Amino acid sequence: MQVKLLALSLFASFFATGFTVPIYGHLTERESAIIKPIIExxxxxxxxxxxxxxxxxxxxxxxxxxxxxxxxxxxxxPPKMFYPCFNTESPDKPKQC
Structure with missing residues (x-):
């Protein structure tokens, strides 16, 4: 019985890894899933x-x-609604000398 459960859990974890959402910045997985269509x-x-x-x-x-x-x-x-997020100076950008 334990072998069957182990095999099932390994299969489920392998199957689930193909459906993960990329995490953007310090957002949660849900927040990243929400903004994913805009990023794409x-x-x-x-x-x-x-x-x-x-x-x-x-x-x-x-x-x-x-x-x-x-x-x-x-x-x-429309994605262009979010252009101001990319056209402003951010603290993450390295400064040009």
Whole structure:
């Protein structure tokens, strides 16, 4: 019985590893999953500041439109709405001399 449970748990862990979400910055897995479609639309790899900026922008929009779940909002918003998150100076950027 223990061998069957061990085999099942190994199979489940192997199967689940293919469906993980990349973690952006210091966000949680759920927060990263929420912003993933935006990141893919922008075709960028955000740093900590940019990932947090995108999540905060989404939070402001979802607060303004509470009748829409945040997952539906992500699908409706154009990626260019988040350009200001990438065009500002962030503390993560190295300074040019």
């Amino acid at each position: 639309g922008l075709k960028v790899e955000p740093n900590n500041f940019q990932a947090k900026c995108i999540l905060q922008a989404l939070t402001r929009v979802s607060t303004a439109f509470p009748e829409y779940p945040i997952d539906n909002l992500v699908a409706r918003l």
